[in-house]
Amino acid sequence: MSIEVIGTYAVAICLLIGAAFALIGTIGLLKFNDSMTRLHAPTKVGTIGIGALLLASMIHAHVFADGSMHELLIMAFLFVTAPISANFIAKVNIHRRSCDAPPPPPKDDTWSTLNVPEADRELAEPEKV
Amino acid sequence: MTAATDFMNIAIILAFIAVALAQVLSMVRLVIGPSVGDRILALDTMVVNAIGLIVLLGIAQGSRIYFEVTLIIAMLGFVSTVAYARFILRGDIIE
Numbered sequence: 001m002s003i004e005v006i007g008t009y010a011v012a013i014c015l016l017i018g019a020a021f022a023l024i025g026t027i028g029l030l031k032f033n034d035s036m037t038r039l040h041a042p043t044k045v046g047t048i049g050i051g052a053l054l055l056a057s058m059i060h061a062h063v064f065a066d067g068s069m070h071e072l073l074i075m076a077f078l079f080v081t082a083p084i085s086a087n088f089i090a091k092v093n094i095h096r097r098s099c100d101a102p103p104p105p106p107k108d109d110t111w112s113t114l115n116v117p118e119a120d121r122e123l124a125e126p127e128k129v
Numbered sequence: 130m131t132a133a134t135d136f137m138n139i140a141i142i143l144a145f146i147a148v149a150l151a152q153v154l155s156m157v158r159l160v161i162g163p164s165v166g167d168r169i170l171a172l173d174t175m176v177v178n179a180i181g182l183i184v185l186l187g188i189a190q191g192s193r194i195y196f197e198v199t200l201i202i203a204m205l206g207f208v209s210t211v212a213y214a215r216f217i218l219r220g221d222i223i224e
């Protein structure tokens with residue numbers, strides 16, 4: 001067992017794990033029955049799947065070429081931005097009332113995206129003013 | 130070495146099939162998605178799966194030239210997801 005053989009097997013196993021995670025995340029996106037539940041599957045599982053594919057690409061570069069760590073940049077960027085976009089999509093779901101009942105906020109009266117400011121209250125509910 | 134290389138080639142083909150199937154399934158959610166949030170989420174998933182497909186193409190061809198493509202698509206996907214969500218939330222992208 002030379003180092004090339006072990007590296008080749010590591011590339012293959014990382015590829016299989018990453019592709020399986022990406023596929024399972026998308027099946028979860030298709031099968032779940034609520035907008036907020038659907039948010040869980042691709043934003044976490046799919047990101048880990050792409051991370052495993054990038055790890056396979058890095059090992060492949062180290063085994064078959066002179067190596068590169070550039071994929072760490074993409075991995076870090078994806079892992080940082082996936083929760084931010086998931087948070088934005090959750091805010092869209094609360095704003096459009098796609099989820100049945102949003103959970104009670106810890107401190108304030110309501111979620112800030114549902115809070116109509118003072119100047120716009122006439123536009124939102126003209127009969128109450 | 131030849132058994133390991135055969136195993137890796139089969140793994141590359143299986144990974145291509147799985148990620149392409151994931152791309153098609155998220156396209157189904159993009160079409161049938163009942164709310165706007167589901168459609169934004171499906172577009173975000175499609176961008177992430179497209180990054181995976183390009184990474185797989187780079188492994189299969191053994192070339193390093195797809196790195197910049199992947200990075201730019203990752204940045205563009207994040208910015209477009211945030212722009213869609215901002216547009217739904219505020220009715221405007223840059224206030």
